[in-house]
Amino acid sequence: MVSEGKFGKFGGMFAPEILVPSLKELDAAFKRFCSDENSKKELEYYLTEFAGRETPLYFCSNLSREYGCKIYLKREDLVHGGAHKLNNTLGQALLAKYMGKTRLIAETGAGQHGIATAIAGASLGMKVDVYMGSVDMERQRLNVFRMKLMGANVIPVETGSRTLKDAINEAMRDWITNVESTYYLIGSVVGPHPYPVIVREFQRVIGKETRRQILESEGKLPDAIVACVGGGSNAIGIFYDFLKDMNVNLIGVEAAGEGLDTEMHSASCCMGTDGVLHGAFTKILQDDDGQIKTSHSVAPGLDYPGVGPEHVYLQEQGRVNYVAVDDSETLDAFEILCKKEGILPALESAHALAHALKIADEFKDGIIVVNLSGRGDKDVETFAAKRGVLV
Amino acid sequence: MSEVRVLLAALGFACMSIKETFEKLEGKGALIGYITCGDPNLEMSLKITKEVARGVDILELGIPFSDPIADGATIQAASDRALKAGIRVDDCFRIASEIEGTPKVFMTYYNLVLQRGIDKFLSDCVDAGVSGLIAPDIPIEESDDLLRASEEYGVDLIFVVAPTTDDARMNRIIEHTKGFLYVVSHLGVTGAKDSLYEGTINFIQHVKTVADNRIPIAVGFGISTPEQVENIIKAGADGAIVGSAIINLVSEGMDDEGDFKRLRDFLKSLREAAHRA
Ligand SMILES: Cc1ncc(COP(=O)(O)O)c(C=O)c1O
Numbered sequence: 001m002v003s004e005g006k007f008g009k010f011g012g013m014f015a016p017e018i019l020v021p022s023l024k025e026l027d028a029a030f031k032r033f034c035s036d037e038n039s040k041k042e043l044e045y046y047l048t049e050f051a052g053r054e055t056p057l058y059f060c061s062n063l064s065r066e067y068g069c070k071i072y073l074k075r076e077d078l079v080h081g082g083a084h085k086l087n088n089t090l091g092q093a094l095l096a097k098y099m100g101k102t103r104l105i106a107e108t109g110a111g112q113h114g115i116a117t118a119i120a121g122a123s124l125g126m127k128v129d130v131y132m133g134s135v136d137m138e139r140q141r142l143n144v145f146r147m148k149l150m151g152a153n154v155i156p157v158e159t160g161s162r163t164l165k166d167a168i169n170e171a172m173r174d175w176i177t178n179v180e181s182t183y184y185l186i187g188s189v190v191g192p193h194p195y196p197v198i199v200r201e202f203q204r205v206i207g208k209e210t211r212r213q214i215l216e217s218e219g220k221l222p223d224a225i226v227a228c229v230g231g232g233s234n235a236i237g238i239f240y241d242f243l244k245d246m247n248v249n250l251i252g253v254e255a256a257g258e259g260l261d262t263e264m265h266s267a268s269c270c271m272g273t274d275g276v277l278h279g280a281f282t283k284i285l286q287d288d289d290g291q292i293k294t295s296h297s298v299a300p301g302l303d304y305p306g307v308g309p310e311h312v313y314l315q316e317q318g319r320v321n322y323v324a325v326d327d328s329e330t331l332d333a334f335e336i337l338c339k340k341e342g343i344l345p346a347l348e349s350a351h352a353l354a355h356a357l358k359i360a361d362e363f364k365d366g367i368i369v370v371n372l373s374g375r376g377d378k379d380v381e382t383f384a385a386k387r388g389v390l391v
Numbered sequence: 392m393s394e395v396r397v398l399l400a401a402l403g404f405a406c407m408s409i410k411e412t413f414e415k416l417e418g419k420g421a422l423i424g425y426i427t428c429g430d431p432n433l434e435m436s437l438k439i440t441k442e443v444a445r446g447v448d449i450l451e452l453g454i455p456f457s458d459p460i461a462d463g464a465t466i467q468a469a470s471d472r473a474l475k476a477g478i479r480v481d482d483c484f485r486i487a488s489e490i491e492g493t494p495k496v497f498m499t500y501y502n503l504v505l506q507r508g509i510d511k512f513l514s515d516c517v518d519a520g521v522s523g524l525i526a527p528d529i530p531i532e533e534s535d536d537l538l539r540a541s542e543e544y545g546v547d548l549i550f551v552v553a554p555t556t557d558d559a560r561m562n563r564i565i566e567h568t569k570g571f572l573y574v575v576s577h578l579g580v581t582g583a584k585d586s587l588y589e590g591t592i593n594f595i596q597h598v599k600t601v602a603d604n605r606i607p608i609a610v611g612f613g614i615s616t617p618e619q620v621e622n623i624i625k626a627g628a629d630g631a632i633v634g635s636a637i638i639n640l641v642s643e644g645m646d647d648e649g650d651f652k653r654l655r656d657f658l659k660s661l662r663e664a665a666h667r668a
Contacts, residue, residue: 004532012533014501016461018553018578020530021560159467165458172460177579179555276502276528277458289480290506291457 005193007313015192015279019172022179027194029099034201039098046090047205050123051080053087055206057213057369062340067360072222073343073353073372074210074238083346083374084206084234085116089185091202093120096183103127103182107171109136109164109230110301110348111143112374113187118150120185128152131170133162136300143378161294164304168278188231189308192279196308203237210369211241223366224249224359227373228351229269229322230301232308234373243319252311253355255297256324266295268307269315269322282309298327298382299347301374329354331386334376346374347382409523409547409570412449412494413607413629420624420665421448423609424658425498425634426641427469428452428486429478436473437486439641442651444493446658448665451525451632452490454483454499461527463582465635469642480507488519496523496549496570501537509536513544523547523570531567538567549573554594561601571607571630574598576614576623583635584613592626599627615639617664624668631665 004027005011013023033039047053055075063071076084089106096104104126108114114130121128130147134156137144147154160166168191175184189196189203214222225242227235229252242248257265265271272283277292285293285305295305314320325333330347333354337345345353349372356370376383384391413421424447429436444450455470455478462470480503487495497516504512504526516524524546529537531550541548547570552561554577565572574595577588595610602608610623611632620631640657644650 013530014528014533015530016527016553017530017551017564018555018575020532021555021557159471160457169458169460173463173580176461179578275505276500278460279528284502286502286506288506290502290504291474292502 005197007310008316010280010282010309010312011193011196012281013192013279014276014281016176018176018179019192023192023194030095030194030198033095033098039094043091043094046094047087051086051090052078053205054209055079057210057217059217060341066340067357069360069363069365070367071356071360072214072367072369074206074369076206076234076371076373077343077345077349077375081112081116081119082377083112083116084203084237085113085187086119087205087237088187088199088202088233089113089116089120092183092185092198093117093124093126095198096126096185097124099183101181101183103129103178104185105129105131105171105174105182106185106187107131107164107167108187109167109303110299111136111140111147111378112301112346114147114152114154115143115150117185118147118152121152122150129174130154131157131167131174133157133164133167135162136164136167139382140300140378164300165292165306172278188233189236189310190231190278190280190306196280196310199233200236200240200310203233204240206234206237206371207239207241210238214367214369218367221245221248222369223363224251225369225371226251226253226352226356227371228253228302228348229307229311230266230304230348231306232311234371236308236310238371239320250320251355252320252322253351254322254324255299255302255351256326257296257298259326260324263293264296265324266297266302266304267324268305269311270324272307277306280309282306283312298330298386299351301346301348302351323355325351325354331383333357334379334383343372344376345372346376347379349373350376407494409449409494409496413571416448420620420628420668421609421630422620422658422662422665423447423449423451423611423630423632424637425451425453425632426637427455427466427473428483429455429473429476430469430638431472432476433478433482435645437489439645439654440486440490442654443637443658444490446655446662447493448662449630450490450493450495451498451634452483452487452495452521454480454497454503456500456503459500461580463580463635465583465638466581469638484515484519487521491520495521496525496547497521498525498527501526501529504537509540513540513546516546517544521546523549525549525551525573527551531564534567541569551575552598554578554590558601561598565602565605568606571609572598572602573632574608574610574628576610576612579612581612581635583615583639587619587622588613592622595623595626595628617660620661620664621668624665633661
């Protein structure tokens with residue numbers, strides 16, 4: 001039997017039979033959508049006029065002076081909604097409409113994907129239900145309210161670890177039940193085929209712009225591109241159009257949480273083992289029976305015990321290097337960017353920045369691009385609490 | 392050990408196969424009862440499972456998984472209780488090996504099979520007298536490794552069809568499934584429902600026509616009363632699968648003989664309904 005959607009041996013379609021015909025239909029519809037001129041134009045219109053693309057590739061003069069190399073930020077924090085997530089949700093919501101679906105469902109961890117789905121739904125006139133673990137709802141209260149303001153219904157998930165992985169479980173159960181009317185708008189390059197491909201294609205705009213922009217400002221490609229990896233959508237989005245440029249170091253930064261030598265991390269590429277989670281064969285955090293472990297990160301958007309299958313493939317190929325940065329290094333980088341450049345990064349993105357600052361020495365006088373995947377308004381409370389400040 | 396069992400199985404000495412079980416019922420419907428291994432703990436689970444085994448034609452043993460996406464609230468909760476009690480996959484094989492006289496199949500998610508190793512999982516099935524495996528997250532497209540190994544070990548790999556499965560696909564699934572075909576009664580996850588969904592009866596009749604007696608068909612998801620069992624068997628199903636309703640009863644507490652009698656009576660009413668139709 002032919003299996004589709006593999007990256008080497010990773011990926012695939014490990015889904016309940018109810019969903020398989022729908023996944024195949026989605027795959028076919030996505031291919032049609034991509035070659036449909038009207039759809040392409042419509043997406044471009046929304047990305048430009050609504051989302052605010054293209055986003056700047058900003059040269060951080062203060063940090064660059066201090067760290068001895070040119071540090072650029074790809075400013076996905078300036079995308080409408082505050083993160084790269086809208087690139088994907090606009091694309092998929094238009095695809096859903098193209099397929100005649102009337103209802104969007106999504107999972108969310110940090111709330112950023114939930115907000116981006118709510119925004120896309122409000123703007124395109126579609127009903128939105130968002131599943132969110134009750135632990136995440138508590139630590140991202142502001143985002144819960146923002147979703148509701150945009151007309152989305154937020155459904156608390158009380159099962160398992162009550163975080164992102166459980167929200168995905170619930171969203172899948174909803175999709176299984178309402179597959180005919182509902183479009184499952186997944187938030188990262190995870191899940192069964194064709195999702196890892198669909199989400200990657202909608203996020204590639206980040207890398208395409210970056211390539212054009214760096215060639216304009218520097219006349220050459222960067223020495224390194226650094227991006228944080230939760231499921232891996234902002235990372236694959238910026239990496240993909242540089243995969244063939246072997247002189248560009250591509251570095252994915254996972255969350256080491258309280259340390260890779262503890263159980264409290266989310267570093268699936270660095271510490272995981274092969275297994276099947278949420279429809280894909282990939283690397284996951286699991287015990288020796290195969291039960292999925294609870295992950296941890298101060299950044300809720302990275303708090304997931306799996307990773308997109310294409311990343312595991314790129315790691316196996318040796319094309320992308322995966323590393324991990326812990327909570328405390330992240331909080332430091334968060335503060336540094338605020339103080340030195342006047343930019344408030346999401347805690348997720350601060351992982352990438354922390355690593356870039358760490359390796360700046362290796363790239364003396366070189367160019368490092370950091371994908372600043374989101375802005376940190378949502379994280380101010382967490383940061384304050386970690387630093388023992390009352391706000 | 393496993394070589395001996397394979398040999399015995401090949402010679403027809405081991406416990407009755409799924410196919411033979413359906414044949415021996417001679418057209419009467421089979422009651423297939425599901426229970427989650429290790430719920431609420433190993434000791435109680437063993438007692439409960441033995442009771443369920445005595446009351447059904449085929450026993451479906453769930454190996455609890457941390458992220459059961461095809462299961463509704465009841466089986467999720469049962470899996471959670473079992474995992475919180477520290478149940479390991481090894482314990483599930485131990486429970487299975489203690490059940491004798493009733494044909495057994497495992498139902499679990501693919502990751503648990505993968506981590507044990509496909510070959511080891513299946514050879515342990517043979518050792519524990521488990522004749523089949525249902526993995527709800529393995530569609531035929533991803534099943535090559537499992538199919539090869541299940542044939543080698545003589546463990547029936549049981550595939551699922553759903554109302555979204557078209558006829559061409561259904562035919563391919565029927566060609567691959569062994570033991571029986573698992574028919575998902577409606578679009579949704581597992582969980583007891585008060586009444587059958589509109590469309591379930593038609594769907595069963597349709598699957599029966601496509602299957603054309605090539606393989607027994609058993610219907611599950613949402614079936615919880617003798618009346619529902621009777622209706623789906625009358626519609627042409629060869630078996631009815633009841634899970635969440637059994638777990639709901641059991642999770643109210645199995646403290647004394649009275650509780651076990653209630654379980655026994657419930658299974659008896661389901662089984663009579665299956666055999667009557
Ligand atoms: C700002 C931001 N960056 C990164 C991520 C991680 O997701 P991914 O790895 O798919 O980019 C999230 C997820 O919520 C996020 O909100």
